[in-house]
Amino acid sequence: MSNIASQRIKREFKEVVKSEEGSGPEGRKDPKEVHLALVAKCAIRIDLVNDSWSELRGQIAGPPDTPYEGGNFELEIVVPETYPFNPPKVRFLTRIWHPNISSVTGAICLDILKDQWAAAMTLRTVLLSLQALLAAAEPDDPQDAVVARQFKDHPAVFKMTAQHWSAIYAGGPNRKPEYESRARRLVDMGVETNTAYSVLSAQNWDLERATESIFG
Numbered sequence: 001m002s003n004i005a006s007q008r009i010k011r012e013f014k015e016v017v018k019s020e021e022g023s024g025p026e027g028r029k030d031p032k033e034v035h036l037a038l039v040a041k042c043a044i045r046i047d048l049v050n051d052s053w054s055e056l057r058g059q060i061a062g063p064p065d066t067p068y069e070g071g072n073f074e075l076e077i078v079v080p081e082t083y084p085f086n087p088p089k090v091r092f093l094t095r096i097w098h099p100n101i102s103s104v105t106g107a108i109c110l111d112i113l114k115d116q117w118a119a120a121m122t123l124r125t126v127l128l129s130l131q132a133l134l135a136a137a138e139p140d141d142p143q144d145a146v147v148a149r150q151f152k153d154h155p156a157v158f159k160m161t162a163q164h165w166s167a168i169y170a171g172g173p174n175r176k177p178e179y180e181s182r183a184r185r186l187v188d189m190g191v192e193t194n195t196a197y198s199v200l201s202a203q204n205w206d207l208e209r210a211t212e213s214i215f216g
Contacts, residue, residue, distance in 0.1 A: 001054045005083040009053045012123045016046045019124060044127040046077075054079045058090070058127055062172065063135040067162030068096070071170030075130070076106075077123065087117035090126060095194070097158075097165040097201060099139040099148035104198070108133075109143035146202045154204055161201050168197070182207045186214070 062068025166172030
């Protein structure tokens with residue numbers, strides 16, 4: 001990694017750690033206490049991977065009053081040699097049901113991670129922008145067309161599906177027992193668990209249609 005990029009990332013890393021979103025109350029030392037404070041405050045967090053300044057892990061808490069509230073979502077952040085003149089590559093490692101995030105790969109459709117990036121932006125900007133994206137989806141510019149269609153055509157189903165995914169993958173509070181029951185039916189037929197959830201979600205939780213989609 002270039003010296004410019006590494007120095008910039010080190011400075012930004014400290015910015016996130018010391019920020020209101022990322023540090024918790026002043027004087028709080030215990031890592032568990034810090035983590036709980038982060039979650040409670042709709043937090044952002046960042047950590048090194050293998051002591052490398054080019055590979056980071058981010059974490060954002062689901063914003064209040066969204067289907068993602070109560071969940072914590074992990075992000076892969078890869079910093080290019082040309083940073084900050086080019087954006088970091090970011091994707092969700094935690095599975096999520098959102099029109100602008102791939103439910104399969106975690107790829108993100110967000111303008112500041114593409115052509116609207118500016119060198120003055122920071123990792124903190126990225127994490128806060130992703131939180132904002134969770135609170136305000138843009139289904140007309142989707143990353144996941146299936147999710148976007150459900151968002152527009154079946155908003156109530158979308159909300160419950162996003163809540164359930166947040167519960168099973170991100171530790172959120174709103175599990176849907178009826179959804180779990182249908183997924184178990186498919187798992188009992190030999191379908192892998194994540195595949196069962198993905199297909200049922202795409203079929204608006206219609207078990208018969210999901211079964212036909214899988215087994216033809």
